[in-house]
Amino acid sequence: MRDLAVELAALRAAGLYRAPRTVDSAQGPVIASGGREWLNFCSNDYLGLAADARIAQALATAAARRGCGSGAAHLVCGHSAEHAALEEELAAFTGRPRALLFSTGYLANLGVLAALAGRGDSVLEDRLNHASLLDGGRLSGARLSRYAHADAEALEAKLAVAGGERIVVTDGVFSMDGDVAPLPALADACRRHAAWLVVDDAHGFGALGPQGRGSLALHGLDAEAVPVVIGTLGKAFGTSGAFVAGSAELIEYLIQKARPYIYTTASSPALAAATRASLRIVQAEDWRRARLAALIARFRAGAEQLGFGAQLLPSTTPIQPIVIGTAEDALAAAQRLADRGIWVTAIRPPTVPAGSARLRVTLSAAHTDAQLDRLLDALAAALPAPA
Structure with a gap:
C-alpha cells in the first residue's frame, strides 16, 4: 500500500x-x-x-421562483426553462445554431473529446493545453499527440501522419501564459487535412473580441473554421458552469454520447438565470473591456519600467505572468507580496513546466489605477532586482 504521508511530505519538501x-x-x-x-x-x-x-438579484429572484436544485440530470427532469433559454442565448452569442450546458468546464472538455474521438482516431493538442483537455484526449482512447506550443507548422507535420478521425484541440487563451492561440493558422491546417478544430475559449469569452465574443471573434473566424467551441461561465461571466456551441448535429450527438452531460445533475436553474443576466451585461457594457485593456497596458508599461520585462510573458490578455524560476522562489515571492497585503498566486509544476514557476497576475475591470500602482510598488519591493 502506498504511504501517502511520505508522498505528502515529499510535496512539501519540493515546494x-x-x-x-x-x-x-x-x-x-x-x-x-x-x-x-x-x-x-x-x-x-x-x-x-x-x-x-x-446578477445576484437575478439569481435570488429565480431561486425564489424555481428553487435551488435542478433535481436531476438534464435528460431526466433537470432541464429547466432557464437552462433552455440560456442555451439559445449562448448559441446566438457564439454565432452557432445550438449550445449545450455542462456543469463545469472540466466536464465539458472531457465530454466533448471522449464523445468525438475513440480508438483508431488521433487527438492532437497544444503542449500547453489545460489539464482538462489533455485528460479528455486520454479518456477518449484515441492516440494523443502534443504539438509544440502555438506552432501551426508543427501541428501540420503531425496531421500529415495522423490516422483515423483527426481532432485538433487548443485553448483560445492559454491560462498560465496568457497568450492567444494562432487560430487562423490552426484553422487553415485543419481545413487542409479535413480535421476537426476544437477551441476551449474559457479565458477569451467576455474579455476579448467585439461584445466579448472571444478569441474566435477577435480573429474573425466563423463556425466553418472552428466547428466546436467550448466556454466556461465562471471567469469573465462571473457565475459558474460551461457550454459547448456548434452545429445542431454536433449538439444532438453530444446529448447522446457525452457521458459527463448524460450522467451529471444539471446545475441550478437559478444559476442559469443569473448567467443570462450576466450575458446581457457582457455584451452591452463594452466599457468593461476598454477598462481592462487600459489596465493591461498600464501594468505592462509599469513592469517594463521596473525592469521586469524579461520575466513578463508576452500577453495582451488579463493574464500577466511573471516567471520566477523554481517553485521555492515563486512561493517566496508570493509570500513577500502577501506580507504587503497583495494576493497573487504562485503557479508551480506540474501546472507549468519545471523551472518556469511564476506569479500569475490577473487583472479585472474593477481594479482602480491606485490599486494597480500599489501592486507595481509591491512587486518592486518584493522581487529581486533584475540583472
Whole structure:
C-alpha cells in the first residue's frame, strides 16, 4: 500500500504542496481572508461581474421562483426553462445554431473529446493545453499527440501522419501564459487535412473580441473554421458552469454520447438565470473591456519600467505572468507580496513546466489605477532586482 504521508511530505519538501485558503467576502478587487483584507490580483473575474448586484438579484429572484436544485440530470427532469433559454442565448452569442450546458468546464472538455474521438482516431493538442483537455484526449482512447506550443507548422507535420478521425484541440487563451492561440493558422491546417478544430475559449469569452465574443471573434473566424467551441461561465461571466456551441448535429450527438452531460445533475436553474443576466451585461457594457485593456497596458508599461520585462510573458490578455524560476522562489515571492497585503498566486509544476514557476497576475475591470500602482510598488519591493 502506498504511504501517502511520505508522498505528502515529499510535496512539501519540493515546494509543491497546495492548500485552499478560505475567502470570507464576495469576490472583487479587495477580498477578506484570515481576518484581514487583501488586494486581489489572482481571480479570473476579468470583468468584475462575480459580485454584480444585478446578477445576484437575478439569481435570488429565480431561486425564489424555481428553487435551488435542478433535481436531476438534464435528460431526466433537470432541464429547466432557464437552462433552455440560456442555451439559445449562448448559441446566438457564439454565432452557432445550438449550445449545450455542462456543469463545469472540466466536464465539458472531457465530454466533448471522449464523445468525438475513440480508438483508431488521433487527438492532437497544444503542449500547453489545460489539464482538462489533455485528460479528455486520454479518456477518449484515441492516440494523443502534443504539438509544440502555438506552432501551426508543427501541428501540420503531425496531421500529415495522423490516422483515423483527426481532432485538433487548443485553448483560445492559454491560462498560465496568457497568450492567444494562432487560430487562423490552426484553422487553415485543419481545413487542409479535413480535421476537426476544437477551441476551449474559457479565458477569451467576455474579455476579448467585439461584445466579448472571444478569441474566435477577435480573429474573425466563423463556425466553418472552428466547428466546436467550448466556454466556461465562471471567469469573465462571473457565475459558474460551461457550454459547448456548434452545429445542431454536433449538439444532438453530444446529448447522446457525452457521458459527463448524460450522467451529471444539471446545475441550478437559478444559476442559469443569473448567467443570462450576466450575458446581457457582457455584451452591452463594452466599457468593461476598454477598462481592462487600459489596465493591461498600464501594468505592462509599469513592469517594463521596473525592469521586469524579461520575466513578463508576452500577453495582451488579463493574464500577466511573471516567471520566477523554481517553485521555492515563486512561493517566496508570493509570500513577500502577501506580507504587503497583495494576493497573487504562485503557479508551480506540474501546472507549468519545471523551472518556469511564476506569479500569475490577473487583472479585472474593477481594479482602480491606485490599486494597480500599489501592486507595481509591491512587486518592486518584493522581487529581486533584475540583472
